[in-house]
Amino acid sequence: QKEVEQNSGPLSVPEGAIASLNCTYSDRGSQSFFWYRQYSGKSPELIMFIYSNGDKEDGRFTAQLNKASQYVSLLIRDSQPSDSATYLCAVQPGGGADGLTFGKGTHLIIQP
């Protein structure tokens, strides 16, 4: 059973601080890793994807991947109240058209 684990939170972070979201996965053959943001009552919205070990930066967001440790993280710098949402980690198995395996999500609250 392929699993993706996230701390459900809530994770409370002061405005302007760095929010750190973590995710571990069980399928060592996984090749693609995604972070989605989901506001209450809305659909998941892609924030970032990462395929290679290391860091990938996009604006205030940095995704980090360590395949040896089977660990993915998302850092949000200069956190804003609008970043308050549930963040979903998703993993795609190697090759093919298989769907994504999602974690249950981490609820992030940015305190003004």
Next chain:
Amino acid sequence: DAGITQSPRHKVTETGTPVTLRCHQTENHRYMYWYRQDPGHGLRLIHYSYGVKDTDKGEVSDGYSVSRSKTEDFLLTLESATSSQTSVYFCAISETGTAQGTQYFGPGTRLLVL
């Protein structure tokens, strides 16, 4: 936003009734997916399609069937709805099905089975 629409957006039905949900895309993407989202379970894959008339089962396919007769439409049918199928259903599309295929989600359908 990716050109994905879902219909209906909200539906209330009774146990034992057949229900069909529609996903329509204007992106001409080859791959389409149906997920359900429930509290405590996260998003789970129901079925997916890798082309017209080409479909396969996901993690939670029991009680569901799908059809794809055109590239742009992917239908999800609950043959005989049960209360356990009360959920939010999301359709997703992907341009490629490879390891680098990013999926984009539709707005969702809220289904309540009484």
